[in-house]
Each structure stands twice: as C-alpha cells, then as structure tokens.
Amino acid sequence: MAKMNMLQAINDALDIAMAANDRVLCFGEDVGVFGGVFRATSHLQQKYGKDRCFNTPLVEQGIIGFANGLAAQGATPVAEIQFADYIFPAFDQIVNESAKYRYRSGNLFNVGGLTIRAPYGGGIAGGLYHSQSPEAYFAHTPGLKIVVPRNPHQAKGLLLASIHDPNPTLFFEPKRLYRASVGEVPEGEYELPLSEAEIVKEGTDITVLGWGAQMEVIEQAVEQAEKEGISCEVIDLRTILPWDVETVAQSVLKTGRLVVTHEAPLTGGFAGEIAATIQERCFLYLESPIARVTGMDTPFPLVLEKEHLPNHLKVYEAIRESVEF
C-alpha cells in the first residue's frame, strides 16, 4: 500500500499495463515528453519509448480513428482525450465505429483492446468547455463500456480492468479529484470488477446513488442526513454502461427510496435511465418518487458554477424531501 493521489494512481496503472504487455500504447495530445497536461502519463515515454507513448497531432477524430485501427490490429491502445469536453469531434468514431465493430463484422473483427481516458467534470472554474460530464451521451450506445472512478484506489483497479477488458471502454476521470483525492493504493497489479456497483455504506431508509466526484458530495450530504437519524445506503455505480441494475434494485427494494445525482444536466442525463428502470423494477416498493439531483438544463456556467452544481446541500435536501414525502 502507498499513499497516492488519483493522478499517481492512474499513472501507476498505465505503467503497470505497459510493463506487462508491450502491445499497450498510450497516446494523445501532449501525452509524450510532457506527460499530458495533467501529467497522467508522466515518465511513460522515457520508460517505454516514443513508439509506445507519444504526442499525436491535435485531432480527436484522428486519435480515436487511429486507436480503433490499432485495436483492430490487436494492440491495446489507451488514448487520452485532453478534456472530456473535446471528445465530441470523435463522437462518430466512438459511437458508429468502436461500439459497432464487433457486431457488424459478426465478430470477425473487434476493437476490444481500446480504452479512452478523459478528464471530466466541474468545480474547477472551467466554464462551458472544461467542465462537462458527457457520460450520458455515450450511455445510449450498446457496445461501449463506461467507467468512472471515485478515488485513487478505485481509479487504479478500474483502469486496469478497463484496459484488460475485451470491449471498448470509456474511462472518465474526475479531474477535480486528480490531486485532491488522496488515499491508500495497493501496489502492483489488481483489478476491480466492471459492471458491478459498490455499496459504499449500508443503510435502511433511503438509497443514494452516484459516481465519480459526486461520491464525495454524497458522502457530505449523507453525513448531514445521518445526524438527523436518516439511515442512508450509499452506492457508487462505478460502471455506467452496462450498469448493475441488480445491486441498485435490491437496495431500493430494501429502502423504498432513491436519490440519484450527477453533475450533467437533468434532461437526458443518466439518472433518468436509472429512475426509469428502478420505478419499473421496484414499483410496489417505492415510498416516494425517485429524485434526481443534477446540473441545471443549461451549458456549464463559470461565475455561478456553485449555484449550478448539485452540491451536498442539494443532495441533502433531496434526501429529506424523499424521506418526508
């Protein structure tokens, strides 16, 4: 075990993956000698050479197109998109290509080796284009996996699992926690399971569900609620697609209440999918409407970011409203 921040944990995972298999490659804008603008790929070029860790030209659709080809060839590309806000030029390569490669070829070909890393989320005074949480844009795409870690330990284990998983995987990193989240991280190789939600804390009155940086917000909100005697079950979804319906449904069957929270705007956000599924699965057990606490239906603002974001007070209020319904 070593104390690491999330960037170090990610760097460690990449290092381990590259050491174990020389077909693992890391590339993207400024990923080479500089080690990425957040330094997640520090020292990898020095260690593994320019052929395996390198800068690409500034073209996201090219980065992912190139990565798709590499993966089809049998390599294990780990492509970085500098900010999740800049993943959209690659949307076609991801949604029409990566996701459908195996299906359309009848499994003659696949890009299962592909992992795409991108920092996402708000809270860093990033405004419209350094704050977005685009997971729901991709969650409508069968064939993709989408993973979001909440702390360094999770980041390392889930990233290694994503790299090794034989399906194209989007790995969204909560950049607000890159340096802020520090914790014990096991040394060496380990994996945490994909498509398994984790019950972070058991409770009986209400289920509170989130992922990534929002887990910290939930923790604060739940602390406050528990002070008032509300027993909360906290779940980290961890994998957005394909998601772990069972764990969530079992929890709600027990608690009868659910609050889901994410930073992305409400409409079309992934909380909607979860609410729709759970109201169907747990209809007769629900004691109050499933609540969603999310960003507002606007682009991401700057100066009033605090007002926009679903902070712990808003989550706490939703918990109370649900319990008092």
Next chain:
Amino acid sequence: MAKMNMLQAINDALDIAMAANDRVLCFGEDVGVFGGVFRATSHLQQKYGKDRCFNTPLVEQGIIGFANGLAAQGATPVAEIQFADYIFPAFDQIVNESAKYRYRSGNLFNVGGLTIRAPYGGGIAGGLYHSQSPEAYFAHTPGLKIVVPRNPHQAKGLLLASIHDPNPTLFFEPKRLYRASVGEVPEGEYELPLSEAEIVKEGTDITVLGWGAQMEVIEQAVEQAEKEGISCEVIDLRTILPWDVETVAQSVLKTGRLVVTHEAPLTGGFAGEIAATIQERCFLYLESPIARVTGMDTPFPLVLEKEHLPNHLKVYEAIRESVEF
C-alpha cells in the same frame, strides 16, 4: 388542401420558406440539382438558384460548421444531413457550438436561424447505418430544439415553425413514411407550435406516448387494445426538446398509466427521461409502472429488424400488461 406524401409536404415547406425570405438557404450532400437522395429538395435549385440551394462537399462537420457561421451572420440555413446515422461527425459542431452559441456570448451572437434536417428511423432494411433514431443523443443538450413529425400535415407545419424559430432546431424526418404517409395538407404558409405535445386521441385507462413513425405503430396497437375495451389516450410528443411535460403529466394524472415507445435502444433513450419525470410528477397517481417499448440494446440489425423493432404487437402487449398490473 391537397393530398401529399411527406416528402412533398417537406418540399412544399422549404419552397414556401425560400420564397418568403431570400435569406433562407438549403444545402447538403446531393441537395442541389439532384434534389437530395430522397428528393426532399427537388426543384429548389432550379427555382432559387445555385447560391441558395446547393451541393456541399461530403463532410458533415463542415456542413454544420458552415451552417453555424451562416446563421451567426444572420441567414436562415436549412442544412440536410443525408441520413441521421451520418450526423455524428457533426456532433461537436451541434452540441458544443450550435447549442451554446447564444449562452456563451451572453446573447451577443446566436445561431437561431439554423435548422438541420435529417431522415431517421428503421423499417426500410437499412441495417446499422441507415436506421438509427439518434434523438436522445441530442436531447441531453440544452440550447437545441428537436422536432419529429408524424405525417405530411405535421411535417409541413412543424418544419416551417422550426425554420422560423429563433433557436437551432434539429428536424428528424421518419423516412419510412416519406412516401408511405399520404394525407391532406393545407396550402400556403402555416405553422404548428413547437414544444407542444398533441393529444391525438382521448382516452381514460392509459396514456400511450410516442413520436414520428412510431405514432403509426401506436395507432395499430391502440386499435387492438380498444377492441378489448381498453380506453387509450394517445399523445404525439412532436417536440423532444424542450418537451411538453404538462400535457403528458396531465394525461397520466387522469389515466394513471403510461407507455412510452421509440425505435432507439432502451438504455439512454428518451423514454427514460419521460418515465423519470412522470414518475416524479404523478407518483401518487400511477397505478402501474411506466413501461418503455423500444428497440433492443444492440446496434440496429438487418435481417432480424422485425424482431428488433418495437412493433404494434409489442406496444399492445405493454398496454395490456400495464392495465392488468
């Protein structure tokens, strides 16, 4: 009134808009002398000249980038994307640019004049890439309007409203109905309201909601259900974003039951958003879980398209299950 199919109604709307305002332009791949691969822009180049109706090079991100610029300049571009499946290379220009132009500039600039037309949907043996229904991908984007007509009369009135609306609008056309749907269409200029759902048929036992080509499927299913004495209220959502929560909620408060259906895959589809919103708004009035009848969570298949699609039998079954819950 004249009898028209949907293509003729769309062509008529474009003709009227171009005649009324010489800043209205139509362009896209093969849109010029050929009139588009479906012939929606037939004769427009002959009538209004090559400057106002023209072929573009084969580059969707360029078409929409160009259209954004034109709209910012004050023109009223109506850009065609040849198939909705090919809109993804333009995803960045739509989601990061069109949608955010007004907000990010504090209303100094906007691309409100922009309308994007694209044929969508299955049922024509199109396989993975000539069948998709991508409305939900865009419905997570505040700043956009998304409109889907169900028949020629609606198509003309909604397209004219979309062209005149001072916000960027995606207009998805159910290509399966292009020639199949024929009906009376008023002559000359008229508009149908955006963001207003339409109660197509009143009923008391259950609300059945859809849009576009799915309305025909609903009609068949409801016919069968009504034969068995189930009184259905049928709603055409018409505008997906921003959608008419009130009309749907009022209906469900009355019927206590809701089935939503669309062709796109289940997970992350817009039915999820509707179910999540309505379970919250109508919690105490719901007599059964909100049901979603959708395409499966797979890419769009070809030979087994019939099995994949949410046809009238599946919608009918969902109605029955809901009523018998």
Next chain:
Amino acid sequence: MTTTKSKVVYSPVFTDGAEFRIPTFKLLKQDGTLYKGGKKPDLDKEKALRIYKAMVMTRVLDERMLAAQRQGRLSFYMQCTGEEAAVIGSAAALDDADMIMAQYREQGALAYRGFTIDEFMNQLFGNELDYGKGRQMPVHYGSSKLNYMTISSPLATQIPQATGYAYGQKLAGDGHCTITYFGEGAASEGDFHAALNMAAVHRVPVIFLCRNNGYAISTPATEQFAADGVAPRAYGYKMDVIRVDGNDILAVHEATKAARKLAVEENRPVLVETMTYRLAAHSSSDDPSGYRSKDEEAVWREKDPILRMQRWLMKHKWWSEDEEKQLQESLRKEVLETMKRAQKRPPPPLESLVTDVYDEVPPSLNRQFEKLKAHIRKYPDAYPKSAGAVSETKKGGA
C-alpha cells in the same frame, strides 16, 4: 518548431499551386499495347490471369446481382463496374497478408484475394452462413482470413483506422502494410485529413488509394473540390503521391507495387490517386440520368479496363476468345446456382440479435432477449424468420 528554410521574398506573392500539376502515370493503351516509353510490366502469366479472372468475376457478379436486385430478390446492390482495374490492380500489388480497409465498392479486391461466390452470396442474402450474421446491408463484406476488414457505411472512418492499423503492423515488425480505399467524395471528410497527417507524422506503412471516379452519388468532383483532383493534398502532408490512370491495370499495379515498397521498406505512407469513372449507378437506389449525360458515360465506356486488359492478355497469347467464353459462362452459371442456394438458406439464428454487442451478452440485454423470445412464442405468425427458433423445445438464453 518549424524553421522554414524557404527562400525569402520582399513583395507579397500568392500562389495556388495551379502551375504545379501532378502527372498521370499510364502504361497500357485501350488497344492492349503499351505506350511508347512504357516499361514492360513485371507481371507473369499466372498473376496476370489471377488478376484478370478476378476482374471478370467482379463484372459478372455485379451484372447478375444488379439484375437480381431489379427482380426484387435482393434489397440493395452496388457495382464496381468501370473501376475493376483501380481496385484489383492495386490489391494484386500487395502481399495477401497485407490488410485491406475498403469503402464499399471494392469487391474486386476481395474476389482477387479468393472470396468465393458462395461467400459473396451469403453476405448479400444475409443468411445463416453470412460472416456478418445478416446484420449489415448487402455489399458490406468482410473476411478475417483474407485480411479484408468488414465494410462500414459511414464514409472515411476507415481511413484513420488504416493509419492506426498500419502503425500496429509497423510495431509488430512483420513487414506488412495496410491499404485503404476511398472515393474522391469521402476524401472531403475530416477523417481523411486526420489520417493522412497522422500517417506522415508517425511514418506509417499505409497506402491511401483514392478512387477518383468523378462522382459522389450525384455530386460531380468539380463541386467536391476546386483543386486538380485529390493528389495535390499529399504535399500538404509531405507525403509521397502518384496519380495513375485508374483504368490501366498495368499502371495501377506497377504504381501500387512501388508504393508498397516505400511504405514497407521506408515507412513512408503514400497517396495513390486512380483516375477512373463509375460506369454504373451509385447503387441500385440511384438513377444517374438525373445528374449526368449518356454521352459522358459513353466516353468512359470506351475506356473499359477489363477489355483493355483482355486485349493485352490476348496479344501475349495468355488468353483466348474460347477461354473468355468459357470463363464467362461458367461464372454466370456459378453465380446463378449459388444465388439460388444462398437465397434458400435460413436466416441467422435469433441469438445473433444480441451476441457480439459485447464479448458476452450482458444481463440487461439477456433480459430483453428472454422477453423477446416469450413474445415471439406468443405471436409466432408475426415473426416467420424466428418463430421456429423459440418453439418450446428450444428454450434457453443466448
């Protein structure tokens, strides 16, 4: 950092490269003789006949399958007609283990590699033997054993993928390269720019083969770009480029062989622009009379690449009228018989709806599948293709 070693001028000079024309490489005249000055090509009889037979097979298949489409036996079809030399001449210049990433009009390359008429038919009819499991429209072929990437309809997406694939080959060090085919229309996509630039920067063994056939559906090349074809773009990436008469099998073959050498031996990506013409409609859904003249088509019909090669072969006495007749007949017969067989075969199994989305069917999708099977069991008449598969005896997950 760019330190431009270019010369300095003291008054503003604009250039647009117009004076700078890339020549067209030709070897074979339409009468089957070589141009004066044309070097005798390095092509032995065996290879020449392999090429020629693939061309004829492609032509026959195209003619028959378009007819089948017209008869309603097939939902859709696309012909390679007129472009057989561009496609097959280039494919023949490769090692059979090199990767081919094509657009959709390159069935000739697949025929050359040895895809059988059976295999073509199974895809066209989407039957249980289709490698693609009946999921894609006709002509979306693929073969892993023949190193032919399954076609995907979104244009130009394969071009940066080819750059990536070839980069993987380079690291693997097995001496192979990738060729990617695309139309002059698809070359307008952003993915084209990304692919060529990345290939040049990362020195990737990839051949970008543009079939400039004059049209992208109805859009003539003159409305696709203002420049003299696609070739001049190579200079923008400092990439080697060659333009070649696309109806000249010998020139295409020779040029691509030389390109492959640059790619594989020197890691220099190459752009090859083949100047040709789409003699048929864009697809079975298209009618070119709406956008081009019969006269224009006639000019190009005169330049038929198959006839040109046939004449060359006959001049060498490598081929005869008799052999031609026999080949045509046997191909037609085989196509018809195979078509009948393929059409009768059952569709892919119901499970194919949900497999291959992921490496394993996830639980939620499996639930959807179980629900579908129950539904089909309830309404077997509505699902004739799959009702049999869910009859009581056949229950069970995917």
Next chain:
Amino acid sequence: MTTTKSKVVYSPVFTDGAEFRIPTFKLLKQDGTLYKGGKKPDLDKEKALRIYKAMVMTRVLDERMLAAQRQGRLSFYMQCTGEEAAVIGSAAALDDADMIMAQYREQGALAYRGFTIDEFMNQLFGNELDYGKGRQMPVHYGSSKLNYMTISSPLATQIPQATGYAYGQKLAGDGHCTITYFGEGAASEGDFHAALNMAAVHRVPVIFLCRNNGYAISTPATEQFAADGVAPRAYGYKMDVIRVDGNDILAVHEATKAARKLAVEENRPVLVETMTYRLAAHSSSDDPSGYRSKDEEAVWREKDPILRMQRWLMKHKWWSEDEEKQLQESLRKEVLETMKRAQKRPPPPLESLVTDVYDEVPPSLNRQFEKLKAHIRKYPDAYPKSAGAVSETKKGGA
C-alpha cells in the same frame, strides 16, 4: 468530373512536394529598416500609430494580467506575447466592419478594433458588465459592435463557421469578408479541412490566418505535421496562399491587405501562414520549461515584433522615447485602476444562469430556476454571490 489535363508519364514517379517550397514574405528587419528590395509599405502615420498602440496595449495588458493571475486575482490567463504583429498587422489590414473569428490568443485584434481596457477587464473578472455574463473563462472575449465573434474553447470549430459567415456576407453583397485565426495545432482538426475545401469550392471571401507559433501547448510543430508548415495545404484546395514573417508588422499588414483584395473583389479565399513564436507559456496553467529550451526562447525574444515596429516608427520620427514612456506608464496605470474597479463589481445576476439557453427560458428550466432560488433562500450563507438576489423582496421568475 475531374478531367486531369496534367501531363502523362510512363514510369511511376512519386513526388512529395519537397522541392516545392513556399517563400516567406518579409519587409522589415529587426533593426527597423526595410530589407533591400522591400517596397515601402502603404501605411500612414495615423494608422501606424493605431497599430503600434494596440500592440503595446496588448503587451502591457498581458504582462499585468499574468501577474494578476499569479497573485491569485484571476483564475486563468493567456498571452499574445510575441505574436502581436501577426494578429494586429492582419486585423489592421481589414475594414473594421469585416468579421473576426479568432481562436483565443488574438486579443490584439480586439484591442486594435477599440475594445477598451474596461471591456477586457469585465470579461476577465466575469462581472455584471461582462458581455458574456460571466459564463466563460477569462480571455473568451466577444463584441458584436466590433464584429469580433465570441471566443469558444473547442479548437478549429470557428474555421468552417468563418467559411459560412463569409458565404453569408458574399450573398448579402456588402463587400465584407471574414478573417479566421487559428494555431498550427488547431489546423490538424478535421474542421480545418472542411473549412478550406468548402471555401475554395464555393468561392467564399474568407481569410484563413494561421499563427504558426511553433507549439500547440507542449507539442512542437514537428510532431504536428511532417510538411514545411501549414501553407502547402492550400495547394490541395487550389487556394491562394502566402507565407509571411509573423513578427514583421509591415509584411503581415501588406500580405493581409492583398489577401483581403482577393477575397472581397474576386471571391478567392486565401490562406496566410504567419511564422512566429509563442514567447510566453501556453497559458497561466502551463510551464514551458518541461518541453523547450531557454535558448530557443532567447532566439525568438531577439525577434520581438513590437520592438521591431517601434524602431521603424522612430526612424520615421513618428514615435519618440518620451512618447513610449508616457504610453507605457499611462497604460499600466489604466490597467491597474481598471482591474481594481472590475474586480469589485458584483457578479452577473442569478438570472443569467438560465437566460440565453434559448431565446426564452422554457418552462422546465424555469421550474429548475425557481427551485434553485428557494434553495438559496434556505441556505443563503452557502451562496454568497447570489444570496442577495433572492432575498424576500426580490422574488420572481427569470
């Protein structure tokens, strides 16, 4: 249909354009004198001083605001330092009514157009007077009255937009054009390819001005493209191109003036590549010592474009040491005072969270806003920027 009138060759010749170098246009030496052979520029004293003052204002603003960022007064900043001639020389060659669509490092153009220090500061501090209503990060300026499109962070998106904007201007027939600025890094995006090709095909009055400053954050131009800069790409579109010393205000101005003439009078789009260097860090978040040497920076510091112009002005006796001192001092003072004022101003109103998403606030968003206000009323201490706005007396929808 492309009928290549190019010459024919009978053996395969590959070219990569290497022999074909685009020259660099220069007029002004670093010592303030003209190159021999350089034509005296068409620039009167008034205009020259307008340009020069904008350059100095940009430099002073950049220095002060970077310092302010270092002091924690500002969250983020980006400097134009080293590139003032490329940006301002080109903007000055336009009509003030021409549209400017910039990347983010072109505050100089805005200064030239007359954006006041107050206006800069309001945006940088996102206060209630910021035209952008505090929604975007610092340096995302915009001004409709100065025809300067609001900056958006996604790179290269403005390039095809400029093509469209200019097409609109062409149809409007008012004789105006659009200039779009972008870095040599952004030119790798697919949008670049789309924009230039469409502009050439549709004959659009647009000037594509590439600031080739050697780096895209840490990525040197040598890892961005293999070619000799961005200029050679123009030939691929048959577009007029000129390369110019980007630190030479006279050459940039002259070249852009000529480019504008081609654009406006002949509807010929033009690519202008300015060769320059980013003297500062990429942004306040960057530290260039991780990827380039002090020595390299020093070489370019010697080529300072402002000093070069200053010397030229002084040789003309249009400018003196005294005037320089005065200008510097008054600018520094104004920047500091304005900064203090701007920093003290209140943030934009709470309503600005939900307005301008659409032309009107839709009902669902209004519901979210009402809920937010109620929430803030309950927890005023947690929302210091907006608690005042929702106090009981101020209720009401957006």
